[in-house]
Amino acid sequence: MVRNIEIIVLVFTILISLASLSRIFFQQSWLEVSFVNESANCQNLKIGDRISQIGGRIISSLEDFRLVLEDVKKGDFVPMVSNGQPASCIAIEDKNLGFSLKEQKTKVLNFGIDIEGGTRVLLRIIGNATSTQSQEIAKILTERLNAYGLSDIKVLPVAEDLIQIEAAGLTEDDIRNFLVKQGYFEGKIVDSITLTNGRGTIIFNGTEIPFETSNETITILNQSFSITEGFYIDGIKYEIINKTEDTILIAANVFTAKDIENIFTDVQRNYIVRYGNGYRFVFTVQISREGAERFALVTKGQPTYYSGGQLYIKPRLVLYLDRKPITELNIVSNIAGMP
Secondary structure (H helix, E strand, O other): OHHHHHHHHHHHHHHHHHHHHHHHOOOOEEEEEEEEEOOOOOEEOOOOOOOEEEOOEEEOOOHHHHHHHOOOOOOEEEEEEEOOOOEEEEOOOOOOEEEEEEEEEEOOOOOOOHHHHHHEEEOOOOOOOHHHHHHHHHHHHHHHHHHHOOOOOOOEEEEEOEEEEEOOOOOHHHHHHHHHHHEEEEEEEEEEEEEEEEEEEEEEEEEEEEEOOOOOEEEEEEEEEEEOOEEEEOOOEEEEEOEEEEEEEEEEEEEEHEEEEEEOOOOOOOOOEEEOEEEEEOOOOEEOHHHHHHHHHHHHHOOOOEOEEEEEOOOOOEEEOOOOEEEEEOEEEEOOOOO
């Protein structure tokens, strides 16, 4: 009887072990965007997205992706499916859609680069650096790489002048591309608009423009657009950030890095002043004529409110880096509508 119990326990243990091992050896896999070139012309595509179709063809391996690219010519419009939603890219070169893919698998165990494969890179800091400075540099690099969705990457100072980057599943070229790529800067005027029975009003160039929404579309100026794709008014791109039953959060794209012509550093135009119970930081940036005109069109005629003795418009300027919001600023009313 005791022996039978031992056999049953042993069989049960083996079955549990096999079930656990099956989760490791019989994994699901998919293709994930690992890098997006700054010159890429893509819609609804970002690092970390799962790609299942390109050009109407199902892709399940890197070889499938390579075969699809063989037929791509510069300027081709290529539809795709990203995270189960429509997306697209315009080829920037022959056989180049402006992004890279990597194969991902469901993981029960997180393997290091010795098992999974990957890259270990050493960066040398130019000049004399203290251990505190090298730790700060490692922190900045970590935040920079995390902005691209690379949360599994390890950045460690290994000496006062050496920083080690270790990344499973990435190549040396992938890491180099992430480190040298200039951050993608955007400035957006963001406004929360009240909806009544799905209807609301956008103020553009001092004029109220009515719109109507449904679960998937927004209709404005006699045209219907997908909620996920946004819409244009006079060449200015508007995005829907969030939508509920009674409010919609809309962002107008007014600045990019190309519009920043000068950042002043003199004390006359950059200073800190006492503001209520705290302080206000004032800085001056010179932007392009085109950027100023977009800003004027979006901010003109916006409703205002008082705060701390200062009159502001209701929408706020939100600054984005690599498509992630980093800070938001109040807009004083006396510059609203001013090109």
